[in-house]
Amino acid sequence: MLDFPLWKKLSLWAVTLAAALLALPSLAGVAGLPWPAALPNPQVNLGLDLAGGSHLLLEAKADDVRAQRLDNMEESVRQLMRNASPRIRIGDVSTADGKLSFMLENAADSDRARGLIEPAMQGATTVREWELQVVDGQRIVLSQTEAGVEQAIDDAMDSATEVVRRRIDELGTREPTIIRQGDTRIVVQVPGLQDPDGLKQLLGQTAQLEFKLVDLNALPSNVAAGIAPAGSEIFPFAPGTPGEGQFLAVRRLGGIRGENLTGAQAGVDPQNNRNVVNIAFDAQGGAKFAKLTTENVGKPFAIILDGQVLSAPNIESAIVGGRAQISGSFTPESANQLAIALRSGALPVPLAVVEERTVGPDLGADSIRKGLLAMGIGSLAVIVLMIATYGRFGVYATTALVLNVLMLLGLMALGGFTLTLPGIAGFVITIGAAVDANVLINERIREERSRGRKVVSAVETGYKEASRAIWDANLTNVISGVALFAFGSGPVKGFAVVLVIGIVTSVFTGVTLTRMFVAGWLRKARPNDITI
Numbered sequence: 001m002l003d004f005p006l007w008k009k010l011s012l013w014a015v016t017l018a019a020a021l022l023a024l025p026s027l028a029g030v031a032g033l034p035w036p037a038a039l040p041n042p043q044v045n046l047g048l049d050l051a052g053g054s055h056l057l058l059e060a061k062a063d064d065v066r067a068q069r070l071d072n073m074e075e076s077v078r079q080l081m082r083n084a085s086p087r088i089r090i091g092d093v094s095t096a097d098g099k100l101s102f103m104l105e106n107a108a109d110s111d112r113a114r115g116l117i118e119p120a121m122q123g124a125t126t127v128r129e130w131e132l133q134v135v136d137g138q139r140i141v142l143s144q145t146e147a148g149v150e151q152a153i154d155d156a157m158d159s160a161t162e163v164v165r166r167r168i169d170e171l172g173t174r175e176p177t178i179i180r181q182g183d184t185r186i187v188v189q190v191p192g193l194q195d196p197d198g199l200k201q202l203l204g205q206t207a208q209l210e211f212k213l214v215d216l217n218a219l220p221s222n223v224a225a226g227i228a229p230a231g232s233e234i235f236p237f238a239p240g241t242p243g244e245g246q247f248l249a250v251r252r253l254g255g256i257r258g259e260n261l262t263g264a265q266a267g268v269d270p271q272n273n274r275n276v277v278n279i280a281f282d283a284q285g286g287a288k289f290a291k292l293t294t295e296n297v298g299k300p301f302a303i304i305l306d307g308q309v310l311s312a313p314n315i316e317s318a319i320v321g322g323r324a325q326i327s328g329s330f331t332p333e334s335a336n337q338l339a340i341a342l343r344s345g346a347l348p349v350p351l352a353v354v355e356e357r358t359v360g361p362d363l364g365a366d367s368i369r370k371g372l373l374a375m376g377i378g379s380l381a382v383i384v385l386m387i388a389t390y391g392r393f394g395v396y397a398t399t400a401l402v403l404n405v406l407m408l409l410g411l412m413a414l415g416g417f418t419l420t421l422p423g424i425a426g427f428v429i430t431i432g433a434a435v436d437a438n439v440l441i442n443e444r445i446r447e448e449r450s451r452g453r454k455v456v457s458a459v460e461t462g463y464k465e466a467s468r469a470i471w472d473a474n475l476t477n478v479i480s481g482v483a484l485f486a487f488g489s490g491p492v493k494g495f496a497v498v499l500v501i502g503i504v505t506s507v508f509t510g511v512t513l514t515r516m517f518v519a520g521w522l523r524k525a526r527p528n529d530i531t532i
Helices: 006-021 024-031 062-083 107-122 146-170 196-204 220-224 283-295 332-344 361-390 392-415 421-434 436-450 455-487 491-525
Strands: 053-059 090-094 099-104 130-135 139-144 177-181 185-191 209-213 232-236 247-251 261-269 274-281 301-305 308-311 323-327 352-359
Touching: 006 392, 006 491, 024 392, 053 196, 062 090, 062 099, 062 107, 062 139, 062 146, 099 107, 107 130, 107 139, 139 146, 146 177, 146 185, 146 196, 146 332, 185 196, 196 352, 209 247, 209 283, 220 247, 232 308, 247 301, 261 332, 274 283, 274 332, 308 323, 361 392, 361 421, 361 436, 392 421, 392 436, 392 491, 421 436, 421 491, 436 455, 436 491, 455 491
Parallel strands: none
Antiparallel strands: 053 185, 053 352, 090 099, 099 139, 130 139, 177 185, 209 301, 232 247, 261 274, 274 323, 301 308
16 A cells, blocks of 8 residues: 555656646736746636626516517418318407417317417427416417416516526626526626626627518507507617617518527628628528518518617518628627627527626725735634654645645646635635545554554554545535535535535545655664554
8 A cells, every 4th residue: 555656656746847847827827926827727606795886686587477478379370271171260359467368260260279289288398378268158268277387487587587598698707607596587607707787788688689560551650659560569669779769660570580590790881881690601591581572572670679670671682592681780899799689599588687696806906905914814823733743744735735725726727617705715714624644654653653553664554544434424425515516506516516526636635745755764764663
């Protein structure tokens, strides 16, 4: 057990020094020292409580999900009835009281209509999402089930969480914390963010992009008064557009939505030097867009973003190829933000900021100073106690302790993990726990010497027997740390990361490296007795 051939020593030192050197850029950053640009620069990311940043609590309204499902079902029903052969004619469509109801012009079509609608009611899950009733043999009523609404809200919030994550990742921030809270809320924490207002605008933007035909039959006086013709709806022009303050009536159904987008890039229109967003559709969206523009050449169509009209140009010719351009009163920044929002996907439900907190970097710097002070005091106390109690073996344990801290910091930098205030607490705990292994080993060596074993035999037996208890104890700690990481969030995860990595490095340094140190000394000095 105390035999360490040259290859083993070299490999252990290579692993130790490589991990420890990875910590140098982070230490230089904390000390305010410059780091050469030509060298690798792995850094430990600082969490919100250390680097400062923004904390936002976003909330969705369940009623918005219900309304969207109702609109989608109405469009699906109209399309099913239109595509039926022969066509099923319907009228008197209503969405009052959260229910979709419509009258069949011919009561004999009741069974056929029901057979077409029922497959569309099921959805992708086993949950029954809609209830269908036939009233008086001619009116069909579709009602949303509570189980279906709950499932839709859960799916919408999961999708919204991923969209928020993609949008923030495109901002180039490091290690944001994005988690669901309850049924309809999302917590967003972004360390080191310099533009919290821009973040709120980006996350508050639903990015629901629609292309709809303008209703040319709508009377301007009715539109100005907010009265929409049957089958149409009214939207205001967005602020800063030529039509600001005015309203536009568009056809409610039959347009194209932005879910078929495959790309969006901010750019500049060379003809008028205006900021625009260039978009591209997938094959299905491109075909729909080409069909819409081909069938309506010479007619205006509205480009609507989040319920506001950006522009309403005339379709001069068919637009094929799946590419289009969105123009409006964009600045370079707003065009880029819209492109990010469109690329990341539309939010399935609007999110509102219900809570906002900003943590200043000064508070984080103070936390770092106090954390380093606590770590320094704890380290010094442990070092003094170990050397005073175990002499040479205490020096080996101290050396292993220093290397353990450097390796822990280096591995966190290599993995791009985030260090939070609880993570600093984990560092302090790791310092105390790191010498536990050496205490167990040294005390066992004392016992073996008191039983009359020779030096080499006592050391070898001490390491062998103590290692069993060390492995068992640290394995249970690793299981606890993994559970904390899997089921915790935010600062709890930060603590778990430091705990698990710290356990691995402390066992490596406290058992393997100190055994190599002791074996080298015994081979060289060959002492007849040891003081421990």
